[in-house]
Amino acid sequence: MMDGRATGKLAAEIGVDAVKAQRVRAFIGDNPLVAAYGDTSADAPLLELSQQPVAVAPDAALRNLARAKGWRIIEG
Numbered sequence: 001m002m003d004g005r006a007t008g009k010l011a012a013e014i015g016v017d018a019v020k021a022q023r024v025r026a027f028i029g030d031n032p033l034v035a036a037y038g039d040t041s042a043d044a045p046l047l048e049l050s051q052q053p054v055a056v057a058p059d060a061a062l063r064n065l066a067r068a069k070g071w072r073i074i075e076g
Contacts, residue, residue, distance in 0.1 A: 016042045017042050017044075017045055018045045020042075020043070020045065020046050021045035021046045021048070021049055024036075024046060024049065025049060032051055033049045033050045033051065034050070034051050034052060035050055035051065035052040035053075035054065036049065036050035036052075036053055036054070037054045037055075037056050038053070038054075038055060038056065038058070038062060039055070039056050039057055039058055039059065039062065040058070040059045040061075040062055041059060041061035041062045041065065043062065044062065044065055047066075047071065052072070053066070053069075053071045053072070054071065054072045054073075054074060055071055055072070055073045055074070056074045056076060057074070057075060057076025058073060
C-alpha cells in the first residue's frame, strides 16, 4: 500500500513450500509445532515440522508422501 491505496505489489514473497515452513518456525521459535494441516505437496515442508501432520483432501503427491510417512489422511 502507498498513501492508503493498493499498489498491486506484494509486500513479501508468497508463503508456500519452504517459505511457509520458515515463517512458522520463526514465529514459534523453539516451541514444538503440535499439529499442521495441508492439502498440497507445497505444504510438505510445513507438515515435516509438525508432531502431528495431517493431509486434508490431499493432491496426489501429498497423498503419496503422507502414506509413505504414515501421516494421517482426511479425505474430503
